[in-house]
Amino acid sequence: MSNREAWASRIGLVLAMAGNAVGLGNFLRFPRQAALNGGGAFLIPYFVAFLALGIPLMWVEWSMGRYGGQFNQSTTAGQFDRMWRNRWAKILGSLGISIPLLITIYYCYIESWTLAYTFFSVGKTYFGSTEQSSMNLFLRSYQGIAEGGPFSSMVPAVGFWLVTLGLNLWVVYRGISGGIEKLAKIAMPLLVVFAIILVVRVITLGTPDPAYPDRNVGNGFGFVWNPDLSLLGSFPVWLAAAGQIFFTLSIGSGSIQTYASYLKKDDDCAVTGLATCATNEFVEVVLGGSIAIPIAVAFFGLEATRAIAAQGSFDLGFVAMPVIFQKLPLGAIFGALWFSLLFFAGITSSVALLSPFVALLKENMGLSRKAAVAVTGGVLFVFGLPILLLLQHGYMDQYDFWIGTVLLVVFSLIETLIFVFAFGRASGGGGGGILSWLRNAGVAGWEEMNRGADMRIPRIFFYIIKLVLPLLLIFLLVGWLWEDLTSKSSVILMRGVEGEAALYQWISRGSIILLMVGVAVLVAVAWKRREQ
Amino acid sequence: MNVGGWVFLALGWGLAIGLSVFSFARILRKEK
Numbered sequence: 001m002s003n004r005e006a007w008a009s010r011i012g013l014v015l016a017m018a019g020n021a022v023g024l025g026n027f028l029r030f031p032r033q034a035a036l037n038g039g040g041a042f043l044i045p046y047f048v049a050f051l052a053l054g055i056p057l058m059w060v061e062w063s064m065g066r067y068g069g070q071f072n073q074s075t076t077a078g079q080f081d082r083m084w085r086n087r088w089a090k091i092l093g094s095l096g097i098s099i100p101l102l103i104t105i106y107y108c109y110i111e112s113w114t115l116a117y118t119f120f121s122v123g124k125t126y127f128g129s130t131e132q133s134s135m136n137l138f139l140r141s142y143q144g145i146a147e148g149g150p151f152s153s154m155v156p157a158v159g160f161w162l163v164t165l166g167l168n169l170w171v172v173y174r175g176i177s178g179g180i181e182k183l184a185k186i187a188m189p190l191l192v193v194f195a196i197i198l199v200v201r202v203i204t205l206g207t208p209d210p211a212y213p214d215r216n217v218g219n220g221f222g223f224v225w226n227p228d229l230s231l232l233g234s235f236p237v238w239l240a241a242a243g244q245i246f247f248t249l250s251i252g253s254g255s256i257q258t259y260a261s262y263l264k265k266d267d268d269c270a271v272t273g274l275a276t277c278a279t280n281e282f283v284e285v286v287l288g289g290s291i292a293i294p295i296a297v298a299f300f301g302l303e304a305t306r307a308i309a310a311q312g313s314f315d316l317g318f319v320a321m322p323v324i325f326q327k328l329p330l331g332a333i334f335g336a337l338w339f340s341l342l343f344f345a346g347i348t349s350s351v352a353l354l355s356p357f358v359a360l361l362k363e364n365m366g367l368s369r370k371a372a373v374a375v376t377g378g379v380l381f382v383f384g385l386p387i388l389l390l391l392q393h394g395y396m397d398q399y400d401f402w403i404g405t406v407l408l409v410v411f412s413l414i415e416t417l418i419f420v421f422a423f424g425r426a427s428g429g430g431g432g433g434i435l436s437w438l439r440n441a442g443v444a445g446w447e448e449m450n451r452g453a454d455m456r457i458p459r460i461f462f463y464i465i466k467l468v469l470p471l472l473l474i475f476l477l478v479g480w481l482w483e484d485l486t487s488k489s490s491v492i493l494m495r496g497v498e499g500e501a502a503l504y505q506w507i508s509r510g511s512i513i514l515l516m517v518g519v520a521v522l523v524a525v526a527w528k529r530r531e532q
Numbered sequence: 533m534n535v536g537g538w539v540f541l542a543l544g545w546g547l548a549i550g551l552s553v554f555s556f557a558r559i560l561r562k563e564k
Contacts, residue, residue, distance in 0.1 A: 010559060010562075010563060011559070011563075014556075014559065039537065039540070040536060040537055040539070040540025040541065040543075040544070041540070043540050043543060043544045047544075047547060218533050219533070221533045221537065221541065222533035222534060222537050225533060225537035225538070225540050225541045225544075226533060226534050226536055226537040226540075227536040227537065227539075227540050268562075271555055271558045271559060271562075272555075272559065274551070274554075274555045275552070275555035275556055275558075275559055277551070278548070278551035278552040278554070278555045278556075279552060281547070281548040281551060281552070282548045282549060282551075282552045284548075285544045285545065285547075285548040286544075286545050286548050286549065289544070454558055454559075454562055455558060
């Protein structure tokens with residue numbers, strides 16, 4: 001326990017946790033989801049999911065991490081092993097190491113685009129691509145998937161990716177308080193300041209082109225907020241809202257548990273966990289909802305924005321926004337603010353996602369910090385390079401679906417079941433039959449959650465965690481699988497994917513399984529060595 | 533933006549800002 005790392009301050013911890021949660025999705029995914037799923041009415045299922053899914057899972061993960069930290073266990077492998085005396089617990093827990101690592105593998109590439117576009121804004125590199133079609137060509141040319149654009153090779157893309165990897169590894173190498181906490185203390189306030197500047201710019205835009213009086217900021221906010229209450233009965237809208245809460249809070253990856261493991265035994269989880277959720281919601285609902293979509297409506301009109309929103313987050317962020325910046329006075333500066341805030345949002349998340357794997361190598365495998373970071377860098381490079389080179393073949397789509405969607409929910413379900421039904425079972429009394437066992441289920445977790453709490457967590461959350469949360473997670477999992485299977489572009493069935501692309505997508509799936517099995521083997525080896 | 537939009541904007545912003553103020557006030561009070 002003596003040389004175990006720790007957070008230097010509580011504010012630093014909240015900022016690092018919030019940095020973990022706040023990502024590109026707060027600025028690109030949320031306003032799209034709201035606009036496409038009932039506007040203001042989306043807020044009803046959104047906040048229901050926030051209360052029934054987001055906050056409870058956040059508390060579960062914080063408590064789990066802090067509990068494991070008492071036994072020097074920074075990853076869910078060790079934490080599950082402590083909470084559930086079963087030889088498979090650590091193997092299931094290894095998912096909380098491989099999932100965040102797999103996310104970082106593709107997330108760092110997207111993060112590198114934001115870094116590149118920050119420089120492209122300052123240097124006005126994309127200025128001249130004034131139409132969405134030409135800006136789209138710019139992006140695809142940068143990614144190496146279209147010819148005839150300004151980039152003749154992928155060297156810039158690979159270069160920015162390597163710089164992004166280097167920055168991430170450097171922060172992780174500096175440690176919890178010396179790297180991650182310091183980064184959060186700088187990046188998070190800057191992100192909020194940059195976002196506020198952009199929001200003020202958007203609000204004061206009025207009607208940019210008097211020839212189109214409908215294209216104004218008021219209608220832009222209306223597109224995000226005007227409620228369509230008829231959609232409240234729609235299953236996909238509730239699914240989208242629950243999904244947004246899930247993604248935005250970065251729950252289900254295992255990274256929150258690693259951060260929380262550096263808490264002290266009686267440190268508060270309740271208020272600090274709530275502050276993390278609140279910061280994320282402020283950035284998402286107040287700031288994220290007030291930039292990209294409203295400004296797009298002001299410049300392109302409702303119909304065009306609806307089409308952009310339907311195409312996806314990247315079109316909104318990397319195609320529509322740069323076109324708009326070229327129409328604004330001081331557009332290069334606003335462009336740099338936009339992309340650097342996205343970069344800050346990205347890097348504060350990716351360093352969190354890297355932490356479990358580095359902790360495994362360092363604390364369970366006995367590697368030095370330098371060696372652990374070097375191995376992590378090697379894995380990121382080897383598994384990440386195909387993401388860059390095979391982007392046009394849907395290689396990254398497989399990662400995004402299986403890791404960023406399915407496995408996050410699966411892992412959340414596993415951790416919730418362990419927290420409720422396995423944790424404290426030995427001390428919860430042997431006899432009494434199944435009814436007694438069911439009655440005692442979740443009690444140990446609830447007590448752990450409330451230890452050292454700076455506020456009394458309302459009792460209703462005990463029942464939400466015990467009864468509602470597992471059902472909600474099953475609902476989400478089934479809903480998403482069903483949604484994909486019935487979609488024309490099903491990732492599971494690889495509908496419409498043929499020839500070379502099908503081969504590469506199978507290789508992508510293979511690489512996911514390889515890494516997951518590899519991490520599980522590392523965990524098994526580490527435990528074997530410890531037992532010897 | 534219509535009246536409903538303003539209502540939901542106020543609701544969303546109010547919840548997000550209110551929750552942030554509540555939790556950070558608690559943390560800062562404890563820090564002192």
